[in-house]
Amino acid sequence: MGLPWYRVHTVVLNDPGRLLSVHIMHTALVAGWAGSMALYELAVFDPSDPVLDPMWRQGVACFGFGAFHVTGLYGPGIWVSDPYGLTGKVQAVNPVWGVEGFDPFAPGGIASHHIAAAFVVAGTMWYGSATTPIELFGSYSLSMDQGYFQQEIYRRVSVGLIENLSLSESWSKIPEKLAFYDYIGNNPAKGGLFRAGSMDNGDGIAVGWLGHPVFRDKEGRELFVRRMPTFFETFPVVLVDEDGIVRADVPFRRAESKYSVEQVGVSVEFYGGELNGVKFLN
Numbered sequence: 001m002g003l004p005w006y007r008v009h010t011v012v013l014n015d016p017g018r019l020l021s022v023h024i025m026h027t028a029l030v031a032g033w034a035g036s037m038a039l040y041e042l043a044v045f046d047p048s049d050p051v052l053d054p055m056w057r058q059g060v061a062c063f064g065f066g067a068f069h070v071t072g073l074y075g076p077g078i079w080v081s082d083p084y085g086l087t088g089k090v091q092a093v094n095p096v097w098g099v100e101g102f103d104p105f106a107p108g109g110i111a112s113h114h115i116a117a118a119f120v121v122a123g124t125m126w127y128g129s130a131t132t133p134i135e136l137f138g139s140y141s142l143s144m145d146q147g148y149f150q151q152e153i154y155r156r157v158s159v160g161l162i163e164n165l166s167l168s169e170s171w172s173k174i175p176e177k178l179a180f181y182d183y184i185g186n187n188p189a190k191g192g193l194f195r196a197g198s199m200d201n202g203d204g205i206a207v208g209w210l211g212h213p214v215f216r217d218k219e220g221r222e223l224f225v226r227r228m229p230t231f232f233e234t235f236p237v238v239l240v241d242e243d244g245i246v247r248a249d250v251p252f253r254r255a256e257s258k259y260s261v262e263q264v265g266v267s268v269e270f271y272g273g274e275l276n277g278v279k280f281l282n
Contacts (some may be wrong), residue, residue, distance in 0.1 A: 005136075066114020071095065081109045084152055085134025086175055111261065145229060149182040153212075171212045171272030179209050179273075183230055213271025215239055218265030223247050237264065 069075030072092025081088030083105060095101075095115060096108035103109065143149065153174055160170030180186065215223040223239040237250035239261075248264040251257035269279040 062114050066095070066111045066116075070111040070114060074167060078107065081134065084149065084178055085181060086177055088134075099256065143184070144182075144184070145227075148225065149178060150227075153178060168213075168271045168276055172276060174212075174272055174275075177210050179212070209273040211270035211275045211278075213268045213270055215266055215268050217247055218267075221247065223266065 041210045067073065070093050071079050076090050077092035078090065079088055080091050080093060092149040093107045094112050095111035096106060097112055100106050101109035101112050156174060156178075157167075160173055162165070165173070215225070217223060221241050223241060226238040226240055228236075236252070238246055239248040241247050246259065248261050248266050249257075249259050251260050254260065257263065267279065267281045270276060
């Protein structure tokens with residue numbers, strides 16, 4: 001069976017030697033390309049030539065991008081979204097010249113920085129977070145490990161419960177896009193790059209959200225699935241309680257199992273999504 005191009009990690013599954021070697025080689029290729037381009041620009045740099053002077057060209061292009069393209073004066077503007085990547089759209093952005101321009105979530109800083117960069121080389125470290133291109137490029141590993149989207153989901157559910165909504169109603173109000181961002185398949189370290197739209201006819205393409213599963217053991221304790229860390233290629237299915245104590249798992253060797261979902265009596269009920277209200281017993 002052919003594998004989609006973004007599932008490269010499947011090829012080195014359970015082979016740490018090859019996993020390490022392909023990532024070292026990938027780093028070498030990226031560093032080699034960046035270094036070679038830097039040497040090329042240095043080789044053609046000629047301050048006396050207005051055509052072959054990369055510094056001059058970059059300065060004018062940077063000013064033009066900030067003053068015209070970003071502001072929408074002679075261009076469409078830029079992609080602007082909220083911190084959770086839900087409301088992204090292309091829009092014109094007015095430059096801001098105060099301290100607020102250094103706010104990583106202030107899109108106006110992008111316009112002002114590009115305009116200023118024509119005269120002074122301004123830092124560009126803010127641009128990625130200011131435009132929040134999650135809709136375009138997906139989430140990053142740190143946001144997955146730190147539960148960035150998960151925390152926002154739980155915050156919204158808590159607000160719904162405070163407003164006297166039922167658990168099912170609270171979860172049903174979670175935007176499907178936000179739930180999708182928290183899906184492990186979106187983690188770039190797990191061969192992510194999944195999108196809501198059709199990419200190809202291969203397997204692994206997400207087409208809908210089944211809902212939020214709530215696991216409970218036979219004593220009524222709510223159990224949570226241990227998140228798979230970014231660096232791991234494989235990870236056991238472990239369910240822990242609110243204190244982090246392991247209460248159930250899916251064992252590798254069933255003959256020696258003590259905490260299997262069958263033995264512990266785990267049940268699951270879905271809230272929101274396509275399986276809203278559906279409950280499964282062991």
